Each structure stands twice: as C-alpha cells, then as structure tokens.
Amino acid sequence: MTRQKRSHHRLKRAAAPYLYLSPSLLIIGLLMLLPMVTVIGYSFQNSAVLRRDPSFAGLKHYHAIFADPVFWASLWHTLYFTCMSVIFHMTIGMVFALMLNSDRINPTLRNILRVLYILPWLFTAVIIAVIWRLLLEPNGVVNSVLMQMGIIGSKVEWFSSTATALHAVTFANIWAGYPLFMVSLLAGLQGIPKDFYEAADIDGAKAYQKLIFITIPQLMPIIISISLLDFIWTMQVFPLIWITTGGGPIYSTEVLSTYTYKLAFSSYNLSQASASAVVILLISLGLTLFYIRYQKAR
Amino acid sequence: MRKRHTPKDRLITVALHVALAAGLFFAAFPIYWMLSSSFKSNTEIFALPPTVLPKAFTLEAYAAILGDPVKLRFFFNSYFVAGAVTVLTVLIALLAAYGFSRFNFRGKGSLNTLIISTQTIPPITLLIPFFGLVVSYGIFDTYVALIVTYLVFTLPYAILLMTGYLNTLPRDLDEAVAVDGGTSWTALWRVIVPISLPGIVATSVYTFLLCWNEFLFALTLTKSTSMRTVPIGIQLLMGQHAFEWNQMMAMSVLGSLPLLLIYLVAQRFFLAGMTAGSVK
Numbered sequence A: 001m002t003r004q005k006r007s008h009h010r011l012k013r014a015a016a017p018y019l020y021l022s023p024s025l026l027i028i029g030l031l032m033l034l035p036m037v038t039v040i041g042y043s044f045q046n047s048a049v050l051r052r053d054p055s056f057a058g059l060k061h062y063h064a065i066f067a068d069p070v071f072w073a074s075l076w077h078t079l080y081f082t083c084m085s086v087i088f089h090m091t092i093g094m095v096f097a098l099m100l101n102s103d104r105i106n107p108t109l110r111n112i113l114r115v116l117y118i119l120p121w122l123f124t125a126v127i128i129a130v131i132w133r134l135l136l137e138p139n140g141v142v143n144s145v146l147m148q149m150g151i152i153g154s155k156v157e158w159f160s161s162t163a164t165a166l167h168a169v170t171f172a173n174i175w176a177g178y179p180l181f182m183v184s185l186l187a188g189l190q191g192i193p194k195d196f197y198e199a200a201d202i203d204g205a206k207a208y209q210k211l212i213f214i215t216i217p218q219l220m221p222i223i224i225s226i227s228l229l230d231f232i233w234t235m236q237v238f239p240l241i242w243i244t245t246g247g248g249p250i251y252s253t254e255v256l257s258t259y260t261y262k263l264a265f266s267s268y269n270l271s272q273a274s275a276s277a278v279v280i281l282l283i284s285l286g287l288t289l290f291y292i293r294y295q296k297a298r
Numbered sequence B: 001m002r003k004r005h006t007p008k009d010r011l012i013t014v015a016l017h018v019a020l021a022a023g024l025f026f027a028a029f030p031i032y033w034m035l036s037s038s039f040k041s042n043t044e045i046f047a048l049p050p051t052v053l054p055k056a057f058t059l060e061a062y063a064a065i066l067g068d069p070v071k072l073r074f075f076f077n078s079y080f081v082a083g084a085v086t087v088l089t090v091l092i093a094l095l096a097a098y099g100f101s102r103f104n105f106r107g108k109g110s111l112n113t114l115i116i117s118t119q120t121i122p123p124i125t126l127l128i129p130f131f132g133l134v135v136s137y138g139i140f141d142t143y144v145a146l147i148v149t150y151l152v153f154t155l156p157y158a159i160l161l162m163t164g165y166l167n168t169l170p171r172d173l174d175e176a177v178a179v180d181g182g183t184s185w186t187a188l189w190r191v192i193v194p195i196s197l198p199g200i201v202a203t204s205v206y207t208f209l210l211c212w213n214e215f216l217f218a219l220t221l222t223k224s225t226s227m228r229t230v231p232i233g234i235q236l237l238m239g240q241h242a243f244e245w246n247q248m249m250a251m252s253v254l255g256s257l258p259l260l261l262i263y264l265v266a267q268r269f270f271l272a273g274m275t276a277g278s279v280k
Helices: A003-042 A060-066 A069-101 A107-122 A125-135 A141-148 A165-190 A194-202 A207-235 A239-244 A256-265 A270-297 B007-038 B060-066 B069-102 B108-118 B123-136 B143-167 B172-179 B184-195 B197-213 B216-221 B230-240 B245-265 B267-274
Strands: none
Touching: A003 A270, A003 B069, A003 B108, A003 B123, A003 B143, A060 A270, A069 A107, A069 A165, A069 A207, A069 A256, A069 B007, A107 A165, A107 B007, A107 B245, A125 A165, A125 A239, A125 B007, A125 B230, A125 B245, A165 A207, A165 A239, A194 A207, A207 A270, A239 A256, A239 B230, A256 A270, A256 B123, A270 B108, A270 B123, B007 B245, B060 B069, B060 B245, B069 B108, B069 B143, B069 B184, B069 B197, B069 B230, B069 B245, B108 B143, B123 B143, B123 B216, B143 B197, B143 B216, B172 B184, B184 B197, B197 B245, B197 B267, B216 B230, B230 B245, B245 B267
C-alpha cells in the first residue's frame, strides 16, 4: 500500500464509527434533546405553541404551579404511588424469586410457575387498568367475595371513593410491575456461587442467616439498580391512572403526569404544562444521574 | 446432603407449596377473570354469586369485535405502526451498535452514557414539544407522527440491546474480512448480520412490544377514529358502549395475543429484551 492510500484508509477507519452512529445521533439529537430545550423555552413563554409570537413570561408559570395546591397534592400522590410500588415490587419479586429458586420444588413445576408468575408483565397498562376496573367494580367479584367472607360490610367503590382510590391504583400497579424484579433477582440468584452456601452449611448456618449474610448482599447491586429504574419509570406512569380514575375523584389520585396532561390538553395551558413537565424532567434527571453514577461505580 | 424426612422439614415443604399456590392465585387470577369474562354474556359477568367458569359459554363478544370494521382498523393500525417502527429501529440501531461494539473513538463513553440516560426521559415532558412539532409540520393525526415519535423512544433500548449482543461476538470474524481487504461495511452485512439473528430477534420483539403498548402519544397525536391504535380503542370502547364488559375483555384478550404468543414461542428473546438496560 502506498503511503497516500494508507492514510486515506486510516481516515476512513476513523470516520467510520461516526458514520454508523450518525442516523441514531441525528434522531436522538433532533427529536429528544432539541425538544427538551424547546419545552424549557415554552415554560418561559406566554401562550406557548398556541401563538406564533409568544411573549416572555419569566418565571410566572413556575410560580403559578408552585402556588397550586393540586400540584403539591399530585407530587405527594406520585411519591406515595411510586414508593409503595417499588417497595412491594421488590418484596414480592424477591419472595417469588426465592420460592422459585428453592430446591424443594420439582423442576417441571418450577418452570410452569415461572411462566405463570411473569404473566402480569405481558399486559399493556390500558388492559391492566380495564381488568382491575372489572375486578373492583362495586358489583364486581372482589366486593362479592370480600362481603361473603365478612371482611367488608357493604360494597366499596374502590376507584371512585377518595378514601380508597389511591390505594387501589397503587395496588393495581404493584400487581403489574413485580415481575421485572422477580426475573432479575432470579437471574441474580442463579449467579451466586454454590460454595458460599456450602461453606455456610459447614459452619452450621441457619436458612435465615444464609439469606441475610449471603443471598441479600450478593443481590444488592441488582436490587439497587432495578429499584432506581423502577422508581424513575413508576414516577412517569400515566395510562394506568388515566384509565382507572383519570386522577379523580376530586384529585385524590392526581399524579404529576396526569396533572401535566390535563393542564396541556384539557385547559390548553401549554405554557404552565411545560413548566410542570420541566419539573418532572428535573426530578427524573436527578435520579438518572444517581443511577448512572451507581452503574459506573460498580 | 440435607435430611429430607424429619417432620419439620416436610412441614416447610408443604408451607412452601401453599405459598406457591397463593402466589399463583395472586399472579394469574386477574388474567383468568379477564379471559373467562370475555366468554360470558354481559349479564352473567355481574351475576351473584360470581361464576368462575362461564355458565353460558358464548363468543358473542368476540363476534362483536371482529365483525366491526372500526375495531379491526384499531388492530391494523397497531400492527402497522409497531411493524414499521420495528423495521426502522432495528436497522438504525444495528448500525449504531456496530459502531459502538467494533470501534474505539473519541466521545464513545459520553455517547454511551447519553443513550443510557435517554431511557429515563419522561414521555410527558416530550409530549408537549412533540405536539407543537407535529402540528406545525402538518402531520397531526397521521401514521408518520406516531412512527417518528415511537422511533425516538425505541431507539435507545434497541441500541443498548444490540450493542450488548454484538459485544458477545468474537472480533476475529470481522478482522478476517479486513485482512481480505474488505471494508467494515462489508464485514457488517456479510459476517455480522447473519450471525446476529438472535440479537436482532430480541431487539425486534422488544421494540414491537414498546410500540404495541404505547398509550400517551397515540392518545394525543391522533384524533380520528380511523387512526387510533388498540390501547386507545379499548379506552374508546369503555366510553362508548357504557360498559359492555364482555366486549372490553374480548378486545383486551385480542390486544394481548401478540405479546402472549411472542412470549410463549420465544421466551428467551422476550426476557432478554424485557430486562435489557436494567441488568447490566
């Protein structure tokens, strides 16, 4: 190869990765990063999107949101919904994973149950919402069984009473989301070296000691990263709440996403909705930073 | 070896199986109830006491859904949009993943971090600017609007998934092509793609699933009934037919079929996608 040809070849080699990445970067840049800048811009404008020449609004829309009690209620509901979901996703996922991993059950049964336990994960949020609306109908099967067992005295309107609606949507979300933990923890359990347990057996460790001193510490990295991701994703949940309660009754299940959506597409106050969307973005970014730091530290 | 015959040990095994059964009830009963309700008449759904098995098994709900061109259109739209996005996403992600997996270049680390972090951007944040864009480009209520939007959300996952797969393939393969004087482009299509089918399938499955499930953008960026997808169709059904629960359940069953089938046929690929990005 002549020198010229070789340097040409090297140049091509250096440019190649950027060429392969360019379609993706173009799409992510134009349709993800740029819109993020746009929405921040909207939040400082009056009549964003609706007018061609919106005037500068300063922090007006942020003030409006922080002065709105419904915003703070939504934030609190989001926090409750998310924390409860993550805690129970983790607990149920862990219990199911440990049960499936036990050598006391026969392998065929284990495989069948593993498939069945994953089921809730295969359904779309909208379908999960519709299923739970049917189950929790005032005349539905849950009320009828609970009444026969004497647990409740009269029909409970789970999704349309302010006392129960938030718990009901949280429960539905717990049901829908635990398999992510289960599957990940099951994979993690299978990766723990057997000698750890054998050594513990020789020392006469009890089952719960093995759980606390071997299993849980070994699974910790998975538990932490899935919890963070689950937290971020659960915080953004929209369809489940939209279909079951729509944020009602009287804002009792309003979360940040439904609050923002209503501002934008029911009140057509797109500027204020943008301010709210930016607040959600900032919370997510904060958590994401945390997640990435954690991943890198590992 | 543990002793298995003490009464205490037997008790633990029995307790475990009871717990497994309770878990099964928790996981599967809601789904069973959807399925059995879809075969009931609307009056039987609320019969007291509730019937566990449909007493008068009927396919009327399915006939009502499948005989209605409006509802069939929802299915067509969902398949069409999800299919188109899957093809585009896999192609674009394959190129990016090849770049990430086979080259060292400046900015690689930060670009990778960027892609990981885009997974967590809240959809509701992008919804408002997308609405503005879609309206100003005159593509409101079109397939293009949905396909372009979905592409943005599927791409980061697909890139990570494909990169993970390509990293498992030995580098000697494409280096052999380079020795023979072939370019990296030749290596990609001649060598890498043919042996990447499992990775491509897993990525396609996951992309399809993300699109099939999408609700927020389909709700906001389309308006006419003929442009609606299955999730929105189910919501519309709830509003229009004043709680024809058997039809709603039948539509939910039909709307879950693609995912259930993919899961049963290709469990391995399915799980690979579902846990992508989370267990790294």
